Amino acid sequence: MANNQLALDRVFHALADPTRRTIVMRLSAEPSAVGDLFQPMPMALPTLLKHIRVLEDCGLVTTRKVGRERICEMRPEALRETDAWLSQQRSVWEARLDRMEAHVLGLQEKENKNDKRKKRK
Amino acid sequence: MANNQLALDRVFHALADPTRRTIVMRLSAEPSAVGDLFQPMPMALPTLLKHIRVLEDCGLVTTRKVGRERICEMRPEALRETDAWLSQQRSVWEARLDRMEAHVLGLQEKENKNDKRKKRK
Numbered sequence: 001m002a003n004n005q006l007a008l009d010r011v012f013h014a015l016a017d018p019t020r021r022t023i024v025m026r027l028s029a030e031p032s033a034v035g036d037l038f039q040p041m042p043m044a045l046p047t048l049l050k051h052i053r054v055l056e057d058c059g060l061v062t063t064r065k066v067g068r069e070r071i072c073e074m075r076p077e078a079l080r081e082t083d084a085w086l087s088q089q090r091s092v093w094e095a096r097l098d099r100m101e102a103h104v105l106g107l108q109e110k111e112n113k114n115d116k117r118k119k120r121k
Numbered sequence: 122m123a124n125n126q127l128a129l130d131r132v133f134h135a136l137a138d139p140t141r142r143t144i145v146m147r148l149s150a151e152p153s154a155v156g157d158l159f160q161p162m163p164m165a166l167p168t169l170l171k172h173i174r175v176l177e178d179c180g181l182v183t184t185r186k187v188g189r190e191r192i193c194e195m196r197p198e199a200l201r202e203t204d205a206w207l208s209q210q211r212s213v214w215e216a217r218l219d220r221m222e223a224h225v226l227g228l229q230e231k232e233n234k235n236d237k238r239k240k241r242k
Contacts, residue, residue: 005139016133018126021206028213076214079207085142086204092149093197 004081010058011082019043020051027061027074034063034070125202131179132203140164141172148182148195155184155191 014020019041026032038048052072055061059078063070135141140162147153159169173193176182180199184191 005142008142009137009139012133012137016130016137018130021126021129024210025213028210029217074214076211079210083207083211086200086207089145089149089200090197090204092146093195096150 007058007078007081008085011060011078014054014058014060015082017051017054019048020055023051023055023072024060024074027072028076031071031073033066034072037072128179128199128202129206132181132199135175135179135181136203138172138175140169141176144172144176144193145181145195148193149197152192152194154187155193158193 015024022041023037026037034049034052037052038045041048052061052063056063059075061072062075063072065071136145143162144158147158155170155173158173159166162169173182173184177184180196182193183196184193186192
């Protein structure tokens, strides 16, 4: 459980930055060399490398040397936990909203019955 | 777009902490007074209030005074953007996995045909 919490901390932290989200979006579509990731980015190479390192540390991205290039690749399975956590919250809210809706509908029905009774009198 | 990015930064940052995720989980189930949230938490009240403030700042939680209590409530709609972003990445990966699978199946089929041809000769 503590490990899961730490993994969630790291992935949410990694995604809390627009540059890292852009990298994730690009790598989701296809693996990419660091050089190709760097070209459109308005930042120094060491800054980009730091962001890639954060993504590597939380397991979202792996990198490997191919000749003189370093290739970055997504590991979508690292997002599974995050996704599962958000889904769990959503299902709790949805169940609560359903209960609230049922409660409101029940109240309305009761009120309608009372109205009809009053009219009959 | 810049506003969306900032909203995503804040929500992901807010969720990158186990105490704040615990608060979100509790408030997903039902609204709660700060005092009730505080009781099971192993921390000082000012620390808890700081966490609640971070959740308020990113729009995940609202608070209101009711008599002498401060009631905290979830705003699930603030998670919609985060959820949508993750879903988008998932659909990009899934499309890519489907293409890869189709490619591998294509190669296998080609190989099977070649094997049959060789056997006939």
